[in-house]
Amino acid sequence: MTAPPSPPANRHRLPSWLDLRLVLGVLLVLVSVLVGARVVASANSSVRVWALNSDLAAGAELTSDDLRSVRVRLHDNAERYLATGRSPVGKTLTRDVGAGELLPRDALGPAPCGSLVSIPVSAQHLPDPVRKGHRIDVFATPKGTQAGRTERVLHAVTVQSASRPKGGLVSTGVQWAITVRVPTDVASAVVAAIRTADIDVAIVNSAGADADDPCRESAPGVTPSPSASGGPNKSGGGTDPEPTPSEGAGPR
Numbered sequence: 001m002t003a004p005p006s007p008p009a010n011r012h013r014l015p016s017w018l019d020l021r022l023v024l025g026v027l028l029v030l031v032s033v034l035v036g037a038r039v040v041a042s043a044n045s046s047v048r049v050w051a052l053n054s055d056l057a058a059g060a061e062l063t064s065d066d067l068r069s070v071r072v073r074l075h076d077n078a079e080r081y082l083a084t085g086r087s088p089v090g091k092t093l094t095r096d097v098g099a100g101e102l103l104p105r106d107a108l109g110p111a112p113c114g115s116l117v118s119i120p121v122s123a124q125h126l127p128d129p130v131r132k133g134h135r136i137d138v139f140a141t142p143k144g145t146q147a148g149r150t151e152r153v154l155h156a157v158t159v160q161s162a163s164r165p166k167g168g169l170v171s172t173g174v175q176w177a178i179t180v181r182v183p184t185d186v187a188s189a190v191v192a193a194i195r196t197a198d199i200d201v202a203i204v205n206s207a208g209a210d211a212d213d214p215c216r217e218s219a220p221g222v223t224p225s226p227s228a229s230g231g232p233n234k235s236g237g238g239t240d241p242e243p244t245p246s247e248g249a250g251p252r
Contacts, residue, residue, distance in 0.1 A: 046073045048084040050103040056133035058095045058207065059158035059181065059214070061112050062088050066132075072102070080104055114214025115187040116160060119194055119201075120175040126201035130178060134159045135204045135211075138180075138190075140197035153193045156204050156211035157182060181214045 051070045060066075069084045081102045082088055094109040119138060130136065138154040163177040178201060182190055193199075 046071045047078055049074070049078075049081045050084060050088060052097050052099055052101055052103060054099045054131070054133060056093055056097055057135050057158045058093050059112075060093050060133050061160055061181070062091050062093070064089055067103070070102070080106075082108070112181055112214070113184075114181045115184045116179055117182050117187055117190050117194075119178045119180065119190075119199060121178055121199050121201050122175060125199060126176060126178070127203050130159060130162045130176070130201065130203065132159050132161055134162075135207060136178070136180070137202045137204055139200040139202070140193040141200070142197045144196075150200070153190060153199075154180065154182060154212050156207040157214075182212060183214050186212070 048069050048071050050067050053066055053068055056062075056066065067088065074081065082105050088103060088108055090111065092109045092112045093107055095107050097103065097107055135156045135158055136154075137152055137156065139150050140153045141150040142148045157180040159178060160181055161177075161179040163179075
């Protein structure tokens with residue numbers, strides 16, 4: 001009797017690197033890693049730029065107290081704003097910029113024009129609060145033997161600083177120091193008005209075409225005075241022709 005033939009041996013096949021399921025799995029892992037890396041990179045693509053701490057009008061000279069650094073995602077608009085790698089301190093604003101607003105590059109001008117003048121004002125003769133960045137009109141009422149009509153000395157000048165009186169409670173007779181930048185050719189007339197008149201201040205909302213621009217250029221041989229905008233002449237003693245209704249008496 002003969003033995004039955006033995007069945008053929010089954011050998012294990014080595015895995016192939018060309019296995020379709022293995023290739024698809026590797027591709028899925030790679031795609032997941034790439035997508036995740038792109039999402040993380042996009043989330044971290046923020047930059048630090050300057051923002052303003054308070055509302056400032058055109059003509060305000062920037063100081064370190066006006067600025068703070070913020071981290072934002074700007075995508076394609078990053079070049080429009082000033083990064084914290086460059087300091088804008090000492091530059092002037094060429095247009096109004098609001099509190100919390102990012103500082104645009106095109107809102108910065110060169111070193112300021114004109115002259116700084118400190119105007120002492122009694123507490124009862126100016127709105128409260130007056131602060132840096134406000135636009136103000138300055139009125140003068142001659143006193144003593146020169147007493148006369150109230151005239152506008154400066155129009156829509158930007159406050160560079162406003163110092164409260166020192167020493168506790170604010171008294172109505174205590175002087176504030178309001179610093180403004182004025183055209184150099186009228187600075188002496190403004191000082192004369194401060195010396196010879198009672199000064200009042202009013203906050204204005206917009207500059208208008210007749211604002212006193214410290215960067216303006218005078219015509220050759222012509223020395224303008226504040227009387228061109230409704231204020232006293234350089235001697236501080238005279239008055240101008242009757243003002244128009246829009247130049248009525250300022251607050252007392």
